[in-house]
Amino acid sequence: MPLDLSALPSPVLDVEEIWSRKMSRRAKVIKELVQTEKDYLTDLELCIREVVQPLRVLQVVDVDRLFTNMETVCEVSAALLNRLHVAMSDPDPEAVVIGEVFIQAKAALEDVYKIYCYHHDDANMSLKAYEKEEQIKQHFTICILALKKIYDQEGKPNLLDMGSLLIKPVQRIMKYPLLLGELWQATPEDHIDYLPLQEALTAAKIINVNINEFRRRKDIVMKYKRLENDEGTLRGKLNKINIHSLRKKGDRFAGYLKILTGVEPQVRDEVFDKEEKLFRSLEKAVRQLAKNVNCYVQYTQEMVPVAVQNVKDMENIITDPSKADTNGSSHKNGKDPYKYFKERMEELVLLPLTSLQGMFTAPQKLIQKRYDKLLDYCCRLERSSSFASSSSTTVSSTASPASDAPPGPAKRDYEAINALLVDELQRFNMAAYTILTNCVLCLVALLRGLMVCALVGAPAVHQLPPPLSNMVEVQNSIMDELNNLTFVKDNAQKLMERKVSFERQRDKKTVVQEVQHQTEEQRAWLLAEYPPNRLYQLKRKCNGCQEQDLSLLEGELVALLEDTDPLGSSSRWLVHNGGDKGYVYSTFLKQYNPLRDSQRANQKAKEQQQPPVITYEDFDDLSLFVSPSSSSMRSLSLNTTDSSSTLSGLQGELENAEEPEESVDDDTQQYYAVYAFHARCEQELSLQEYQHVRILQFCDLGGNKQWWLAEANGQKGYVPANYLGRMSYA
Amino acid sequence: MNWMPFKIGQPKKQIVSKTVERDFEREHEKLQKLEDQTKKLHKDMKKSTEADLAMSKAAVKISADLLSNPLCEQDQAFLDSMTALDTAMKRMDAFNQEKVNQIQKTVIDPLKKYSSVFPSLNMAVKRREQALQDYKRLQSKVEKYEEKEKTGPAIVKLCQAKDELRPVKEDFEAKNKQLLDEMPKFYQSRIDYFQPSFEALIRAQVVYFTEMYNIFSQLTDQIDEAGLTDEQRQKETEAKLNELRSLSIVADD
Numbered sequence: 001m002p003l004d005l006s007a008l009p010s011p012v013l014d015v016e017e018i019w020s021r022k023m024s025r026r027a028k029v030i031k032e033l034v035q036t037e038k039d040y041l042t043d044l045e046l047c048i049r050e051v052v053q054p055l056r057v058l059q060v061v062d063v064d065r066l067f068t069n070m071e072t073v074c075e076v077s078a079a080l081l082n083r084l085h086v087a088m089s090d091p092d093p094e095a096v097v098i099g100e101v102f103i104q105a106k107a108a109l110e111d112v113y114k115i116y117c118y119h120h121d122d123a124n125m126s127l128k129a130y131e132k133e134e135q136i137k138q139h140f141t142i143c144i145l146a147l148k149k150i151y152d153q154e155g156k157p158n159l160l161d162m163g164s165l166l167i168k169p170v171q172r173i174m175k176y177p178l179l180l181g182e183l184w185q186a187t188p189e190d191h192i193d194y195l196p197l198q199e200a201l202t203a204a205k206i207i208n209v210n211i212n213e214f215r216r217r218k219d220i221v222m223k224y225k226r227l228e229n230d231e232g233t234l235r236g237k238l239n240k241i242n243i244h245s246l247r248k249k250g251d252r253f254a255g256y257l258k259i260l261t262g263v264e265p266q267v268r269d270e271v272f273d274k275e276e277k278l279f280r281s282l283e284k285a286v287r288q289l290a291k292n293v294n295c296y297v298q299y300t301q302e303m304v305p306v307a308v309q310n311v312k313d314m315e316n317i318i319t320d321p322s323k324a325d326t327n328g329s330s331h332k333n334g335k336d337p338y339k340y341f342k343e344r345m346e347e348l349v350l351l352p353l354t355s356l357q358g359m360f361t362a363p364q365k366l367i368q369k370r371y372d373k374l375l376d377y378c379c380r381l382e383r384s385s386s387f388a389s390s391s392s393t394t395v396s397s398t399a400s401p402a403s404d405a406p407p408g409p410a411k412r413d414y415e416a417i418n419a420l421l422v423d424e425l426q427r428f429n430m431a432a433y434t435i436l437t438n439c440v441l442c443l444v445a446l447l448r449g450l451m452v453c454a455l456v457g458a459p460a461v462h463q464l465p466p467p468l469s470n471m472v473e474v475q476n477s478i479m480d481e482l483n484n485l486t487f488v489k490d491n492a493q494k495l496m497e498r499k500v501s502f503e504r505q506r507d508k509k510t511v512v513q514e515v516q517h518q519t520e521e522q523r524a525w526l527l528a529e530y531p532p533n534r535l536y537q538l539k540r541k542c543n544g545c546q547e548q549d550l551s552l553l554e555g556e557l558v559a560l561l562e563d564t565d566p567l568g569s570s571s572r573w574l575v576h577n578g579g580d581k582g583y584v585y586s587t588f589l590k591q592y593n594p595l596r597d598s599q600r601a602n603q604k605a606k607e608q609q610q611p612p613v614i615t616y617e618d619f620d621d622l623s624l625f626v627s628p629s630s631s632s633m634r635s636l637s638l639n640t641t642d643s644s645s646t647l648s649g650l651q652g653e654l655e656n657a658e659e660p661e662e663s664v665d666d667d668t669q670q671y672y673a674v675y676a677f678h679a680r681c682e683q684e685l686s687l688q689e690y691q692h693v694r695i696l697q698f699c700d701l702g703g704n705k706q707w708w709l710a711e712a713n714g715q716k717g718y719v720p721a722n723y724l725g726r727m728s729y730a
Numbered sequence: 731m732n733w734m735p736f737k738i739g740q741p742k743k744q745i746v747s748k749t750v751e752r753d754f755e756r757e758h759e760k761l762q763k764l765e766d767q768t769k770k771l772h773k774d775m776k777k778s779t780e781a782d783l784a785m786s787k788a789a790v791k792i793s794a795d796l797l798s799n800p801l802c803e804q805d806q807a808f809l810d811s812m813t814a815l816d817t818a819m820k821r822m823d824a825f826n827q828e829k830v831n832q833i834q835k836t837v838i839d840p841l842k843k844y845s846s847v848f849p850s851l852n853m854a855v856k857r858r859e860q861a862l863q864d865y866k867r868l869q870s871k872v873e874k875y876e877e878k879e880k881t882g883p884a885i886v887k888l889c890q891a892k893d894e895l896r897p898v899k900e901d902f903e904a905k906n907k908q909l910l911d912e913m914p915k916f917y918q919s920r921i922d923y924f925q926p927s928f929e930a931l932i933r934a935q936v937v938y939f940t941e942m943y944n945i946f947s948q949l950t951d952q953i954d955e956a957g958l959t960d961e962q963r964q965k966e967t968e969a970k971l972n973e974l975r976s977l978s979i980v981a982d983d
């Protein structure tokens with residue numbers, strides 16, 4: 001069949017035809033573009049007028065949350081439309097450049113739509129929440145109906161509800177690439193608008209990609225935050241366990257081990273690493289600073305009141321209540337500057353630092369997540385590379401389909417998180433750094449302020465009286481004067497020696513000073529040598545502390561040689577105890593009354609038998625006036641002698657006397673055993689209950705007054721004194 | 731019986747006059763109060779110097795930690811600031827130490843020395859009391875003898891008693907006089923003794939704070955280039971915190 005030449009279009013005409021077809025199509029698209037933009041703008045304006053603004057007035061819903069920045073979107077759209085009109089106004093269709101309009105507008109478009117789209121999900125959720133409330137739903141319905149009426153009037157019935165209003169901007173921005181794409185395809189290549197349109201198209205696509213990315217980041221954070229909340233419970237944790245998660249964890253663990261053993265991960269992001277390091281340093285710095293400042297403020301709080309009080313106390317010591325002592329005192333305003341300091345410190349430094357500290361935790365978790373994703377990704381890469389290498393050895397051309405799929409999601413996740421973190425960590429770090437340095441500066445300023453306040457009211461250094469260079473000498477000389485006061489001299493030494501001897505006693509407990517008993521011969525000698533009025537008796541045991549002091553036992557005799565000591569003290573006497581001479585404090589001594597001893601013994605003996613006899617000798621012994629059996633008076637009698645004399649003391653005297661008792665009636669020494677006593681050894685004497693005994697001695701050979709030498713049934717032996725009772729004859 | 735051996739119910743004749751007792755008590759009380767004051771002040775001053783040192787150490791820790799932070803490696807400006815801060819803090823610590831030493835020497839040690847006199851005083855008062863008791867006892871004994879009939883043995887006893895009484899009485903009076911003399915002197919000595927200490931204490935504080943002010947003024951000049959006021963800094967900090975809160979990586983529940 002021969003070709004029908006008339007069917008073939010002529011080449012020249014074709015080009016022209018194509019060109020004109022394109023141009024007409026282009027005009028259509030432009031018209032559509034402009035028209036849709038116009039409609040869109042009208043919709044926005046109406047929505048704002050009929051819905052947003054009335055709702056704002058009503059104040060029943062959070063309008064900003066629902067509509068985000070719709071008003072701004074409206075403005076941008078209006079501007080865009082304006083420019084489109086300007087571009088279109090050129091009568092020559094070949095000179096119309098639409099692409100430029102969009103190129104110039106791309107930044108504004110991205111900014112405004114990014115925000116709107118970012119918050120759109122939130123807005124939808126709030127909308128759903130609001131619609132659950134009847135009252136608010138009513139309001140919405142009213143607004144929508146008003147809007148509907150307008151549309152109906154214009155002959156554009158639309159199915160409207162709040163949701164469809166909210167989604168309009170989202171739909172619009174997604175339309176631009178489509179429209180621009182169509183326009184570009186309709187534009188002949190040699191049209192001046194061709195390249196600009198191409199650029200505009202790319203820009204529109206990028207805008208959409210960015211918006212998506214921006215949303216995606218938020219989604220990631222939300223996802224992991226939600227997971228954390230769920231994971232928190234044990235149940236959540238258990239739910240997570242399945243083969244997939246176990247495998248994932250296993251891989252990760254292997255990854256960690258690899259890192260630990262020094263094998264480098266395949267994927268690194270240096271920018272991220274740098275930011276992360278900075279992040280960690282900042283966290284540490286903030287944490288430590290907060291802690292340290294807190295510590296410092298606390299110490300200041302503790303110290304200051306005490307210090308201020310000290311100055312006041314010192315002043316009080318010096319001042320005489322009767323006359324005021326002026327001395328440029330109380331230079332510190334006390335607590336107030338410090339209190340102010342603390343408050344400001346808390347406000348300016350601690351509060352921001354703790355807020356900042358709190359903000360570190362969420363990013364840290366995300367960083368950890370990123371790390372996990374990184375390991376996953378590396379793991380997959382390895383596997384796929386090993387797979388690929390293994391597969392390359394076996395199968396040549398056909399790449400195993402499995403090698404492509406796995407890196408996909410892991411890579412995507414990792415890269416998403418990484419990008420998010422890199423961007424936001426940078427901003428975080430910068431802001432945190434500023435806050436940190438501000439806090440440090442505030443700290444320094446506060447400290448300086450504190451110093452200023454402390455100096456208020458204080459004299460300047462040169463105004464103060466110059467320091468006494470000889471202060472030490474002055475004080476020392478006063479101390480010397482004080483030490484020369486008699487009462488100090490008298491007692492300080494004794495105190496010192498007492499202290500020293502106490503310490504010595506503590507150190508060497510084994511050394512017990514055995515005090516020599518005075519012998520009978522010594523007593524006899526003293527009695528012979530000295531007149532009675534020079535003889536004294538020890539009221540109680542005296543331990544000599546100073547060098548030439550005597551240690552004497554109670555009841556021992558001494559003769560007074562001197563009634564003053566070398567230092568002139570009249571309370572220390574030089575005495576002779578028949579063997580030695582030495583010093584004794586006079587308070588230990590009382591006049592020796594030789595008669596008293598024996599008489600006392602007699603009296604004690606006769607006490608039970610005779611009616612009280614009035615003798616002149618012994619006023620001290622009130623037992624004269626007392627009935628024999630009354631023991632209370634007996635104790636009174638004891639008290640009127642010396643405070644330190646005891647029953648045993650008296651008995652000691654009885655013993656120390658020349659023991660005239662032996663010549664006294666047996667009856668007088670009659671005691672009886674209140675309880676039975678079993679002798680445990682030879683020296684002891686067994687007694688039966690109520691057995692009569694006669695006491696030979698009221699102490700044992702060692703002077704112990706707890707054991708008495710008793711005689712019964714011709715046997716002698718020691719018996720415990722508290723087993724014995726005195727026989728009283730009626 | 732024409733005498734009562736002992737008269738129950740009659741008040742004892744005052745051995746020592748009331749005025750003497752009152753004087754003594756007054757002086758003694760003043761000194762007791764002084765003793766308490768010095769003891770308390772000594773303890774408190776020791777406590778406050780310890781707290782002072784702790785406070786200073788805390789301040790040094792602030793700057794030391796900051797200086798050792800890795801931030802300093804990355805940022806030269808930060809390193810410079812922190813070094814300046816650290817130097818200032820260390821100087822503060824040194825001055826504080828010196829202040830504390832000074833106070834130790836001029837106030838705390840003298841306080842201790844002064845307090846060491848009090849035990850002797852207390853002992854002397856006790857002995858005087860003992861002597862007083864002895865005196866009273868013997869005095870009443872003499873009086874008893876004096877009221878008896880003057881028989882031979884009675885007179886002898888009376889003489890003996892009087893003999894016994896005399897040294898004791900003298901002893902007491904000596905002690906009493908001595909203390910009455912010396913207590914006021916002791917009390918008065920405190921003024922001259924502590925005046926220099928007080929002045930030294932104030933001086934130490936003033937010197938310290940003046941130095942500190944200088945140090946911190948210098949430091950402010952060194953590290954604060956922007957020269958903002960506290961309020962401005964606070965606002966800036968607040969703004970930055972808000973910026974942080976708006977980041978999506980920071981949990982904003």
